[in-house]
Amino acid sequence: MKFIAVLALCSLVSTAPVGASIPFFSDKDETPTLAPMLEEVTPAVVNISVKGKREVRQRVPDMFRYFFGQNGPREQVQERPFQGLGSGVIIDADNGYVVTNNHVIDDATEIVVTLKDGRQFDAKVLGTDDRSDIALLKIENGSNLTEIEIGSSDALRVGDFVVAIGNPFGLGQTVTSGIVSALDRSGLGIEEVENFIQTDAAINSGNSGGALVTLKGELIGINTAILGPTGGNIGIGFAIPSDMMKALVQQLVEFGEVRRGVLGVRGNDLTHEIAQALDLDVNQGAFIAEVIPEGAAAEAGLKSGDVIIAVDGRPIRTFADLGARVGSIGAGKEIELTVLRDGKERDFEVTLSEMETAVTAEELHPALSGATLAVDEGGGVVIAELEENSIAARYGLRQEDVILAVNRQPVNNLTELRQALDNAGNVIALNIRRGNSSLYLVLRGN
Structure with a gap:
């Protein structure tokens, strides 16, 4: 091993x-x-x-x-x-x-x-x-x-x-x-x-x-x-x-801390199969599968299906490469993205938004008391910390669980989670990713 x-x-x-x-x-x-x-x-x-x-x-x-x-x-x-x-x-x-x-x-x-x-x-x-x-x-x-x-x-x-x-x-x-x-x-x-x-x-x-x-x-x-x-x-x-x-x-x-910039996209590596499907002449880059509404990329005009091939003129080989480059640049900074769209190169000026910091979940809903939440880079909201014998722990939540949806409403960040919980009724069904498994946990409302 x-x-x-x-x-x-x-x-x-x-x-x-x-x-x-x-x-x-x-x-x-x-x-x-x-x-x-x-x-x-x-x-x-x-x-x-x-x-x-x-x-x-x-x-x-x-x-x-x-x-x-x-x-x-x-x-x-x-x-x-x-x-x-x-x-x-x-x-x-x-x-x-x-x-x-x-x-x-x-x-x-x-x-x-x-x-x-x-x-x-x-x-x-x-x-x-x-x-x-x-x-x-x-x-x-x-x-x-x-x-x-x-x-x-x-x-x-x-x-x-x-x-x-x-x-x-x-x-x-x-x-x-x-x-x-x-x-x-x-x-x-x-x-x-x-x-x-x-x-x-x-x-x-x-x-x-x-x-x-x-x-x-x-x-x-x-x-x-x-x-x-x-x-x-x-x-x-x-x-x-x-x-x-x-x-x-x-x-x-x-x-005194890192204030990470956020691009607001989800995707994966540009594979040979994706490149063939899009009729592209390149085989390296970051393929955008989803653009988060009202995020930095959406504001700049990026679309799903775009392929990012460079940040500030520096080549991007993988989606993880893109995440590392953007993740080391501060919030509010402006970057230039070189993008392939319909087989042609286009440049976009993007002002990175600020990544939301961890919050105590009790601020969002009493049933989550004892959990500390943060945005997960793979999508959703992660249980960053969990107090033993807390209300959230009794409902079955575990540290490193990732909340993907509330009552089937997808959540990508803390703002969306707050809105989804505010709109939820007495029964709250959380779609959870736990390791390689997916499950639902039912919590009672106020």
């Missing part, structure tokens, strides 16, 4: 450009070497150690539940201390900004950043985005820091040489090399928003949040995960592209 292990990796930045002027040969005998480039960029890669407490849920055996009566708790929640190690990259020396993975610092109450020269600083979290696994830290009272130059991941090609820098297994700063094995990897189930660079540079546990750099020392990825049957490196590692990271970090700096 394939096993995806999320790792701690490290990323770099440089105060001065480290481009073509960096020699790739030894001064003594002209032996090929990456040492000059690494001497410039490795001071920008840091080790991150964290401490904190996490909730651990344990099932209560039935024999012990009798002490609490028939309605006794099914789970016992305890807080347990944890420690962790990861990597990070200094992207702004003046402000002490460090980029890492969200999973490296999640739930941490203490964060210590260790530089290559051994200096240690406390750090605080400025903002996180768990959907893309990005976190922005600020080094407190830091001085004489080195930042890395951020390159463009869009310029990468399969076969380009890359170097990974991080803190594998807590050994200390470690450098490995390889090539770009693939681009635009998605559908792996590692994160909600995926558009990974794949590399065979060795990445292991502890490398998460570290740097993937070019031979010029430019940061082009944040190492995040590996694919391996035992959690060890087998030459398949994944990094968040620098262009995506940069767009997300800009929002974290400005707002």
Whole structure:
């Protein structure tokens, strides 16, 4: 069985450009070497150690539940201390900004950043985005820091040489090399928003949040995960592209959170069969099956049957690629979509709308009390969190259930769910997607 292990990796930045002027040969005998480039960029890669407490849920055996009566708790929640190690990259020396993975610092109450020269600083979290696994830290009272130059991941090609820098297994700063094995990897189930660079540079546990750099020392990825049957490196590692990271970090700096833009379409990959049916000369793109009424795409004039082949001039290969590109752009931003319609290319200016944030379901209907709702990217409204023994739980709802319709009225977002519940009578039939199954749950109205 394939096993995806999320790792701690490290990323770099440089105060001065480290481009073509960096020699790739030894001064003594002209032996090929990456040492000059690494001497410039490795001071920008840091080790991150964290401490904190996490909730651990344990099932209560039935024999012990009798002490609490028939309605006794099914789970016992305890807080347990944890420690962790990861990597990070200094992207702004003046402000002490460090980029890492969200999973490296999640739930941490203490964060210590260790530089290559051994200096240690406390750090605080400025903002996180768990959907893309990005976190922005600020080094407190830091001085004489080195930042890395951020390159463009869009310029990468399969076969380009890359170097990974991080803190594998807590050994200390470690450098490995390889090539770009693939681009635009998605559908792996590692994160909600995926558009990974794949590399065979060795990445292991502890490398998460570290740097993937070019031979010029430019940061082009944040190492995040590996694919391996035992959690060890087998030459398949994944990094968040620098262009995506940069767009997300800009929002974290400005707002303290990511305010995602929403296009308002549903669809799938442009397959060979769809291309033949539409008489198209391309076989890659995002096929629009449905345009959400009053959404950004509808306002711009997009229609079902259109095929999006580029965003701001950058090619789109899959629907997931489109979702990752749009998902890293902030709400209110204007983008240009290149679309195939009736076999001809057309450009559309689209102003992205804002994604609705999670709400407490009790605000929408008393029968949903105890659930926290959010928009599901695959369509519908997802139960993001669910309190144990809550009213919603007693009705049979489960965490990660997706509400698709209310009394057969489809719901695509929180606004539509609110309207459908307002129009519902005493009996509310929720059409639920649970995993690969579909079912109905009946709730009582007010």
